[in-house]
Amino acid sequence: MPATASAKTTVNRLNRIAGQVQGVARMVEQDRYCIDVLNQMQAVKSALAKAESEILKRHAACCVSEAIASGDREEQEQKFAELVDLLERTRK
Numbered sequence: 001m002p003a004t005a006s007a008k009t010t011v012n013r014l015n016r017i018a019g020q021v022q023g024v025a026r027m028v029e030q031d032r033y034c035i036d037v038l039n040q041m042q043a044v045k046s047a048l049a050k051a052e053s054e055i056l057k058r059h060a061a062c063c064v065s066e067a068i069a070s071g072d073r074e075e076q077e078q079k080f081a082e083l084v085d086l087l088e089r090t091r092k
Contacts, residue, residue, distance in 0.1 A: 010054050017047045059083075 021044055027037045067079040 006054070006058055010051055010058075013047065013051045013054070017044060017051065020044045020047065 020040065024037060024040045024044065027040060064079045064083070067075040070076075
């Protein structure tokens with residue numbers, strides 16, 4: 001199945017994040033100033049949050065809406081339960 005434009009955008013974002021993480025590792029190896037390292041780590045976390053948001057929106061637009069449109073109550077409940085479980089895990 002070919003990747004959608006949205007999926008390609010997300011993959012590109014994740015590849016940039018991977019590069020950022022490698023850069024942070026180099027900073028630690030080079031014994032760079034801790035605040036500089038922490039600032040870069042904050043940037044990585046922010047970028048990950050944006051990628052997570054994109055994927056969550058895609059899930060709601062595709063998977064959840066398809067479950068609603070299907071009229072299959074069991075599938076609807078499953079998709080809802082998945083979202084609730086995800087949100088509960090992020091609170092911990």
